[in-house]
Amino acid sequence: MMGGAEPQSVSQHDLEQLAMGLSDDPALLARVESSPDLKARLAQIRDDNALLSELAMTQGGQAVREFDEIPGYELLGEIHRGGQGVVYRARQRSADRVVAVKTLLQGSFATEGQRHRFEREVKLAARLQHPGIVTLHESGRTATGLNFIVMEFVEGETVDRWSKRMREAGRTRDIVTLFATMCDAIRYAHQRGVIHRDLKPGNVLVDAKGQPHVLDFGIAKALNDDDDELVGMTRTGEFVGTLAYAAPEQVSGDPDLVDIRIDVYAIGVMLYEALTGERPIKTVGSLSSIVARISTELPLAASKVSDEIDADLNTIVMTALAKLPRERYQSADDLRDDLVRWLGHRAIAARSHDFWYVARKGLWRHRVPATIAGVFLFMIVGFLAVTSVLAFRLERENRGLEQTVSAIGQALARVDQETSNVQVSDLEEFLAGTNEALGRWLKDRPDIAASLRNSLGLAYLDMEKFADAETQLRQAVELRKSLRPPAEAAIAESEHNLGRVLWRMERFDEAAEVYKSALKLRMELYGPENEDVVRTTHHLAQVLQDLGRPQQAVEMWERTVEARRKLLGPQSPDVANSMLGLATCLQLMGRLHEAQGKLEAALRIVETSYGADSLPVGRVKFRLGSVLIDLDRLSEAETMLNDTRRINALKNSGTLDMARTLHELGRLELMRGTNLTLAETYTRDARSMRERWGNPRRSLAESDLQLGRIAAAQGDLEAAERKIRSGIALLDQASVAEVHCERGFALTWLAEVLWRREKYADAEDCARNANAILAEFRDANDEQFVSNEQILAKALAMRRANGR
Template sequence: MTAEEQAQWIAEIVEVALEREPAELPSFLQEACGDDAALRHEVESLLGYQKEATDFIERPAYEANATLLAGEDRAEKIGEILGQYKIISLLGEGGMGEVYLAEDAQLGRHVAIKLVKAGFGRASLVRHFQREERILAALTHPNIARLYGGGITPDGIPFFVMEYVEGERVDVYCDRHALNFRDRLQLFRKICSAVAYAHQHLVIHRDLKPSNIRVTPEGEPKLLDFGIARLLEDETTSVTEQTMTLAGVMTPDYASPEQVRGEAMTTASDVYSLGVILYELVTGTKPYRTKSRRLDEISRAITEQEPPRPSTSIAKGSPQSAIRNPKSLRGDLDNIVLKTMRKEPARRYASVGQFSEDIRRHLEGLPVIARKDTIAYRTSKFVARNRIAVAAAILIALAILAGLIVSLWEAGNARRQRDVAQRERSKAERINKFLQDMLGSAAPEVRGIDIRVSDVLGEAVRRAKDDAVNQPDVMADVLLTLGRTYVSLGQYPAAEDTLRAALGASLKANGEANLTTARIMAWLGLTLPFQNKPAEGETFARKAVELLPKSPSSTPEDLGVALYGVGLGLIGESEPKAAQPFLHDAADVLKKYLGEKHGYYMASIVMLAKAHEGSGDRDGAEALYRQAITIGQNTEYRFRIYLAQAAAFLGSMLSSKGNYVEAEQTLRLSEAVYREQMGDSTMSVGAVLQYLGNVYLAQGDYAKAEAELRKSQEILAKTLNREHPSTLTSTALLGLSLSRAGKAAEGEPYLREALTMRRKILAPNDYLIPLTESALGECLTIQKRYEEAEPLLTHGYEGLKSLLGDQDRRVIGARQCLAKLYEEWGKPDKASRYR
């Protein structure tokens, strides 16, 4: 064994030892080191292990017991001042650094401070810590320990300050509180929500384990220690660092097969680790059986053994486990857990969100994605492992004609299954290579440290378009995924461009009668109405509704999205009544398939409410909006975006009814959630600020109205464009607010711009045109330019009356403006006609 191999082997033993229980440690060291006294001495030295010590325990980043870790250097840290923080005590030590409890003198709170550990390659660890600080700074989620800041000690050691989490590891918490089956799964879904959030920000954890998940006294899980997380945007690490397996960084019991083999890791690796954690939470035991704790044996088990079904392991679990009924695991939950732990990443759940969603569906008695392996698949795996034995069996079977026929049929079926699997695997590998190459170009050394997710997405789209020339089948799926990501971020221009490129690639590779093509059309149906192209969006969505039932692999979710797109397009075409049946059907399908707490269902009832509102059924609309808000307040973090949407529309409607106090409160709720979920400068925030400006305008608070409307117009002009209908609404309202505030000369250009563009882009019978004419006439009246104002006010009033009827509040307002014009102009007879 070379010196390098010896050092790696020692590091492997140390890391595993740090995970062992006190009673296990002596036997583990005996198994790992055998009769090699020098090896054991070196390991014990690194552990700080004394033979008389019997209380050696595992030490994750925040474990509050550091007795055996205390040394001269660490003792010197106690009492040290780092900026506003005073170090109180050592909390624990991980493979990468030491963690101290400190007091924040300014805010009077306890924090955790993490410093690079002395030795073990300080230079590489400094880079690692700098990377970890960037990772944590990008993550803001209620179930992820927060990053407060960072700096450099006087000794030149990087440190960063994190939320101090009081609590206990998740498995201990579940047992000590005797959580039942459902409670454990619900708690686990919160953990999944945090990991899914990290994945959405291009971060994989790579070291998920119970000791990195703490549960607070309030029962909230906190995901800790992104100490070995690989920031997908950061490819500056060496190949050796990227492919580290058991060398003192990763915890082997929770490592995926690809981690153990030193292969590239993706989000599927975290899915696997979560599956192992869930296995332990519901059974009280680990999934793999080994004779010893030697790392090579653990590695073999992970890469070669198939874990037993959880329902068969439960009786052998921890005596503290509250899960004692194997029947509660049989069937769907067995399949869910085992799907996460499949050896091939492509056969696991596509995402942590999909994994969590399957758990939810299981809890609610709905059909799940996970299924048992087919006979053909298990047969092909058996053949791959036992080629000689199978060949002998086939030779014997040749003597029997019936056996020959059956064998030939099954062999043909296995080949077909293998061919399909090979195509899908090849496709998955090409997609993964694309992502690796794309994210590699986003390295901070190439693009700068402050790289944004939008930069990565933009680069991904450009590369995918180029690659679509030679790989249209692969890039169609990639571009669809990227397009959907843009939709979720509210970046509709980029979404449209990306989805159109996806459609071109899919039509080239697959033709029209294809599931990927149909899905792309459905998502174009969702996107184009936000691009002021509702008719085209409706056309795409209707085509998707036609194509999806013809694909055996399509899901009710696909159909629900397409139906929703049809309804959205019809609303954009001012056909709210026609939109209602499509949105009603979409809501029914999505509720049945996904459950009422899913975001897509919430979105469908919000738009159904919008259709009712547009049809004049404001009471029905209000009830649906409030239903969506109630659901949103009790749903997953990632679906709160639809709570914001419902609150925005309800607030706008309440304002139109004159209920300004509740309207403002509801809109502020929407604004807060949008900012929390999407950032401060998105189209959705711009729209809510527009609604708020209108509330203040209606109440005569012109200063507040101007402030909100200026921000709204600026945001919408950047995220959409200056000529977009939504931007023009903010432009017109800003002009009107300025006019009524006594700054009519300043407001006039805004109103003229809005009127010019609305006449250009809107249908001739759109009520917004006469409404803007009336507003401009009011602005000119304030400036005493009565001759210019009269034709605008007259035409505006007549147009609104013909479109909206005599009793509409906007018609009444236009009539009052005419009366005021003639009164100020000294024409009382004409003024009396409009009183």
């Protein structure tokens, strides 16, 4: 016990804590000593515990013998023995799978308090269904009184051992990636009202794929729980946890100070240890001295312990270890987000107060030609150099070029810390300032203004600032059309880029029009065998697919694949990209084996071109996983999607890519049908990510439709109907075509739910409308089509039976 106020009363729990040596509160001891009744009860508990311990010792392998009485399980050996429990490796006979079984160390001789804690762990663990948290399968008590928990068995090593290997191999990024994934699991627990309170390396296992699994919620704390058994477990003055990983407020003895930020602190300690091989605070000496160091001693900066840790990563670690909770990351999600930012070379939130730092990181993030903002800055520098020379030569002949130099010089000055007194907080502010300079200084040079506005539009597109991107690109198109003679190649370039923006905004009709205009210009300029022509054809095929014109889209995709093979060679990554688009369209049409073949060929190309852990590989594996779900090859699909998820985290491909992957993992679990809670968790997490990032309504519709299907599978038909109708409404808002396979699927699922709710007329209408749509995309043997036909047949039979 670390101090605290005198309890209002002395409970059985308090006495058991004193008897087991887990409490030394002087106020509590004084209260007991002053009461003969309490002294007698304490002595009796101590005598009972001693007797039970002696019996347990003399019984030898009693726990093992009792274990054999758990119906349906075969003991394979002991895994771990801790202070409270024993964990065994066992085989579940019914499922023929290896599981972990945890029992109380004292077996059937456990005290009531020990049993209470054990049962409490079961209640909390049952709330948590997440791939990063060890799953609880079942629990119970044997005829002889042995409490047990059956859990998922994880073959792996503790996170400290795994991190030591990574650290010695110089794989700092792998360590950070794993901790970001771990934070996601802890965030999930926090969102469901559970604080772990004992996060430490021994409670995190890393499997062969490098995925973390958090276990042992034995002393977890429930938030906002009405169950007194859960809330009342921790008394004032009682410390729970492991000192080396405990936050200052955790050792204070005041349970009111304990919240989710103690888990953030513990993750910070583990991360410090994983990166440096040292603990931030030494936990040697007397208990009082250790508590004092935890509370007041500032740890040595992680970057001073290891040269592998840069300033940003050091800031992340030390922020997680802040003594005051308010100065720490406020959630595991916040810590995860900064770890992901570090992996992507982006500005971290913990240093967001440093304006120049954020500006530099923004520019570094958008630094290479493959990144549009990088191209933009490169162009500015090039323009500055060229126009400076021209201005020098033609000073008396063309004063306009001086204005160009001035405009670009002012834009660059905004990111020059040495010459500017303007504070730049990020790349977006820089671009806004450049836009202002262009409007002021380049009125007389529409040719240069158009080029720079085109680049500004691409920069905004890269940042997913779609409205700003549209404004810049429309201005670029108009400026280029105003030139005499019109710059047709440049007009086509800006129209193509505008089409990209409109597609991202899900304004497919408008996107199709500008793509067609760009394609017409490029065909007239270059003929069909030109990469710019093929690129626009590729994009137009995607738009036609989204407009519900799959046959036209497939024909365009096929032309694109063949043209790129001819222009670039059969092993070009661009060929693989077009094959990916073609496969996606084939999947929508139900031509699954064709889609699988295209994707496997594309995967071979991108793995050779980019490497096994590249983003293009992740995107192809995502689509292949989706197709394999449709083919009911769920184990193979799971492998593909987990690889995609790992690559997304490793390469920081963005929250929306991760959301898409989680959604498909949810669909996989829905199809599997054995863990609908996990299916719902994946889907809700994906929807939250999409909503947080302002994702278009079409993706949110996809999430709601899947949540409706999950609710139907769970038997909650009212919720299922509500969610599916919400998804259909979002499709309407997203202007999805009336004849589109997504709408056909949605109506099919709604028809099934309505029929089960005995709304037969509505179900019949939905089924008929669904098949009218699906007939454009699928053949009569398609599963969705057949489902609707069955409803229509039942409706017809019902009408005949009623004489109608």
